[in-house]
Amino acid sequence: MAKKMKINDVIELLKDADVEALEGVTFEGDIELEIDETAAGIDSLFAYTMGQETAKIGLYLLNLARSVGYPVDQIAGMPAQPLAPSVPKLSKLIESKFSVGTNDEWKTQIQEVTLGATSSDGGTRGHTITLGGEKALPYYFDAPMPNRNYVTIDVFDMPIGMAKAVKSNYEDVMEDPGEWAKKVVKEFNADLVTIHLISTDPLLNDTPAVEASKTVEEVLQAVDVPIVIGGSGNPEKDPLVLERAAEVAEGERCLLASASLNLDYERIAAAANKYGHVVLSWTQLEINAQKELNRKLMKQCGVDRDRIIVDPTTAALGYGLDYAYSNMERIRLAGLIGDEELNFPMSSGTTNAWGAREAWMVSSPLKEDSDWGPREYRGPIWEIVTGLTLALGGNDLFMMMHPGAVKVLKEITQTLFGSIKTDEIDLSNWVAEVVA
Amino acid sequence: MKVNSPLQVYKYLPQTNCGECGEATCMAFASHLLDRSNKIEDCPPILDGKYKKKYLELSELLASEIREVIAGVGETAVKIGGDDVLYRHQLTFFDPTVLAYDVSDTMSEEELVGRVKKISEFKKFYVGAFLKVDMVAVRSTSNDPSKFKAAVKKVTETTTLPLILCSFNPEVLAAGLEVCADRKPILYAATKENWQQVSELALEHKTPVVLFSPGDLDELKTLAVSFKEIGINDIILDPGTYPRGEQLKTTFENFLKLRRAGIKEGQKDIAYPIMATPITSWMVNEDPITASYWETVLASVFTVKYGDMMIMHSIEPYALLPEVHIRSTIFTDPRTPVRVDPGVYEVGSPTKDSPVIITTNFALTYYTVESDISSNDINCYLATVDTDGIGVQASVAGGQLTAAKIKETFDNAGFDFKEKTSHNTVILPGMAARLQGDVEDTTGLNVKIGPPDSGRIFGWMETNWPPK
Known part of the structure; x- marks a missing residue:
């Protein structure tokens, strides 16, 4: 940008500078100078001793003086025109301070939602877990994150096919959901357990809702962490199954997974209200559908705000994670700036990462690819990166399967959350010090 | 970018609808300048002398908020930085994170050549194209200029990928430049100790240079302002990537702060590409699988949040595959259609x-x-x-x-x-x-x-x- 100033201002400015030889130079009239700050051609020494701003003004003044006949070149030791662009050499660094503001658009807090109920609240869980409550994007410096991320590990009510790297951890407990639940809590450090009642699917075992609810009781007795109850995904049967499961788990403040627009969400919402649970509001990568369903749950079904968690759908790394990530980030940003139909904690079916062929296939089906290497190392990192990316997009609760992936995801999310302390590292000579 | 409507851009164009740019009208061209699918230089008339003022003004208005730095030459040259938004759904992120993998000057020649070949030949098919990695970082672990020079030479003989020359010793960097300056490598790194000599190297060889100030953003800005003053514009910032604990949390916050300052607050003197060094995972993890996993975790964090370039060590498939995929995830243009015709x-x-x-x-x-x-x-x-x-x-x-x-x-x-x-x-x-x-x-x-x-x-x- 060019600044305009009058010549008398310039002289005024230069008054205190050591340019005595210019004294007595007068100009008639109001001559305006356009001073281009990006113009090259300022003598570096002059610039350095006088400061850039003054130097530029002085230079223009001298040029002007020259143009009206003053022998300025002999005055200040300035080089003759044209001034070759020369680079100022610095003898020392120009000390600067860095600062940046906080985001003042984030005025709305994400709803806090508690899962599990202890005996003091009419449940039997050993502790509760609270999700949400953020006032900024996750791990941002604008506002501390009140609650960390949590991981719930999947347990199924029947043996299912799964990737070899996952299956090897569960082969001994697959026939017994109670033992399976104990294992994920005790050995794999699950914060919660998800019991998926997939055997109720009419295309699988078509287990009646009453019988499936016994599995829920079994899991509640086996572990004392809060639990998530999942159906089979069959839109006709799920309301029935979840209703019955909600009833046997009355007062435990479980998460019912899930209410969606393609099934009778009213029944699931009613079951949550009646028996004291939380609803997982599930939509498919569509922010407006998420708003619609949340609105219906609140307005039409009377679900309290502190009983809604949203699952905007998780697509695996390489298989639509870009949509899943941006969808979550948009939902979280909308919530923070005041959309009260979207400011809820979020949950991710991170296990979906195992659907990616890179996670489980022995080798690439495409002969042109470089070698994919051993699959037992590809799968867990696929689950980790899928979850981690969504953590950065605002996801709070992760539904996962591989114990190694759970461990690493917890480590990175809790590091960014700020609860992992370690010795300090000196990086100043890392280039030579990294030994690998 | 300081403009947001095609009409604002149109005012600077010749408005003749000559069609030389390939668009039917200047207005259509204007909208493609805004979404960055066309460059101003695609308009031959505006390069004509009589539009020079408008051309320069428009270039300034359309310049990305974060400076774009180019390293390497020819087909494998990489563009680093160039971003305009903080969230990809607002437009798209430009210039995918440049992924560099290291070799060192104390490796045997056989190991060095083997690694460089693996790095340059890696490919993974994905949605109609191959995902690849971009650069070779040559680290001086010997601190011996002649050894470094020999290693750099060997790398240039083995690959056409661009190089990052890594040493805090200016003499070592100078030795490396002797054999690869024509390939426009990146110099890593200038610090508060060596800045004078490294800035001279960058000026003399016209190479991009990384400014490294671990954990100290005041010092990083001090270096950036000083280098700009010296006349160096191709700057990349390395605020230090601490591999764990509270230092890692601070590292993450530093990336956010730098990018927010550059894009949201328009702080030009800090609006440069940022780089991460997930390779520091290897300083704190002894087991190679753990170190590689954690390195990929760090690489993912800084691919999602604002890393424009990064240096890694592991070239195992279980590192490279997720790394190229998370980059493609974040840098896929959300404006392109997600569906094909039924x-x-x-x-x-x-x-x-x-x-x-x-x-x-x-x-x-x-x-x-x-x-x-x-x-x-x-x-x-x-x-x-x-x-x-x-x-x-x-x-x-x-x-x-x-x-x-x-x-x-x-x-x-x-x-x-x-x-x-x-x-x-x-x-x-x-x-x-x-x-x-x-x-x-x-x-x-x-x-x-x-x-x-x-x-x-x-x-x-x-x-x-x-x-x-």
């Missing part, structure tokens, strides 16, 4: 005995299935059902993939099974097995259930095709 497509040269395979119109699903089929030289018809751009598993769950939709796809395409096939059979994706009965009833066709992953179609065909 219809019945021919893959290869199908005959009456060829299978008819069903998939969805989610672009990713379609391209994955299509490449699996064509890569294995299978001739078939691929029926692409309109599922609103949702993949198989999700659209079965969500009700977008149904028997009625499948019938509609064949009806709309005028695909007559009696005429086109000898078998009257469709193959459903394994993930859509539950639709089998419905599809049989609705279409009257025989339905076979394919594998759950199209990568297995080839093997599946061997035992299941032709139908008995």
Whole structure:
């Protein structure tokens, strides 16, 4: 940008500078100078001793003086025109301070939602877990994150096919959901357990809702962490199954997974209200559908705000994670700036990462690819990166399967959350010090 | 970018609708300048002297908020930085994170050459193209200029990928430059101790330079302001990537702060590309698998949040595959369509005995299935059902993939099974097995259930095709 100033201002400015030889130079009239700050051609020494701003003004003044006949070149030791662009050499660094503001658009807090109920609240869980409550994007410096991320590990009510790297951890407990639940809590450090009642699917075992609810009781007795109850995904049967499961788990403040627009969400919402649970509001990568369903749950079904968690759908790394990530980030940003139909904690079916062929296939089906290497190392990192990316997009609760992936995801999310302390590292000579 | 409507841009254009840029009108060209699918230099008239002032003004207005730095030469040159937004859904992120992998000057020649070859040859097919990695970082672990020079020379003889020369010793960097300055490498790094000598090298050889100030943003800005003053503009900032604990949390916050200052607050003197060094994972993890995993975790964090370039060590497939995929995830342009047109497509040269395979119109699903089929030289018809751009598993769950939709796809395409096939059979994706009965009833066709992953179609065909 060019600044305009009058010549008398310039002289005024230069008054205190050591340019005595210019004294007595007068100009008639109001001559305006356009001073281009990006113009090259300022003598570096002059610039350095006088400061850039003054130097530029002085230079223009001298040029002007020259143009009206003053022998300025002999005055200040300035080089003759044209001034070759020369680079100022610095003898020392120009000390600067860095600062940046906080985001003042984030005025709305994400709803806090508690899962599990202890005996003091009419449940039997050993502790509760609270999700949400953020006032900024996750791990941002604008506002501390009140609650960390949590991981719930999947347990199924029947043996299912799964990737070899996952299956090897569960082969001994697959026939017994109670033992399976104990294992994920005790050995794999699950914060919660998800019991998926997939055997109720009419295309699988078509287990009646009453019988499936016994599995829920079994899991509640086996572990004392809060639990998530999942159906089979069959839109006709799920309301029935979840209703019955909600009833046997009355007062435990479980998460019912899930209410969606393609099934009778009213029944699931009613079951949550009646028996004291939380609803997982599930939509498919569509922010407006998420708003619609949340609105219906609140307005039409009377679900309290502190009983809604949203699952905007998780697509695996390489298989639509870009949509899943941006969808979550948009939902979280909308919530923070005041959309009260979207400011809820979020949950991710991170296990979906195992659907990616890179996670489980022995080798690439495409002969042109470089070698994919051993699959037992590809799968867990696929689950980790899928979850981690969504953590950065605002996801709070992760539904996962591989114990190694759970461990690493917890480590990175809790590091960014700020609860992992370690010795300090000196990086100043890392280039030579990294030994690998 | 300081402008946001085509009309604002149009004012600076010649407004002659000459069409030389390939667009019908100057207004169309203006809108493509805004979405960065065209460059100003695509307009020959504006480069003419009489528009010079407007050209310069418009260049200034359209410049990305974060400076774009170019390293390397020719086809493998990389663009670093260049971003305009803080969130990808606001526009798109430009210039995908540049991924560099290291070698060191104390490696045996055999090991060095082997690594460089693996780095340059790595490729992973994905949605119609190959994902690859970009650079080789040569680290001086010897601190010996002659050894470094020899290692750099060997690397340049082995690959055309651009280089990062890594040492805090200016003499070592100078020795490296002697054999590769013409390849426009990046100098890593200038610090508060060596800045004078390193700045001279960068000026003399016109190479981009990284400013390194671990954990101290005041000092980093001090270096950036000083280098700018010296006349160096191709600057990359390294605020230090601490591999764990509270220092890692601070590192993450530093990336956020730098990018917010550059984009949201328009602080030009700090609006440079940022780089991360996930390789520091190897300073705190002894077990190589743990170190590699954690390195990929760090690489993912800083790919998602604002790392424009990074240096890693592990070149194991379980590191490279997630790293190239998370980069593609974050840098895929969200403005490109997510779905393909529904219809019945021919893959290869199908005959009456060829299978008819069903998939969805989610672009990713379609391209994955299509490449699996064509890569294995299978001739078939691929029926692409309109599922609103949702993949198989999700659209079965969500009700977008149904028997009625499948019938509609064949009806709309005028695909007559009696005429086109000898078998009257469709193959459903394994993930859509539950639709089998419905599809049989609705279409009257025989339905076979394919594998759950199209990568297995080839093997599946061997035992299941032709139908008995």
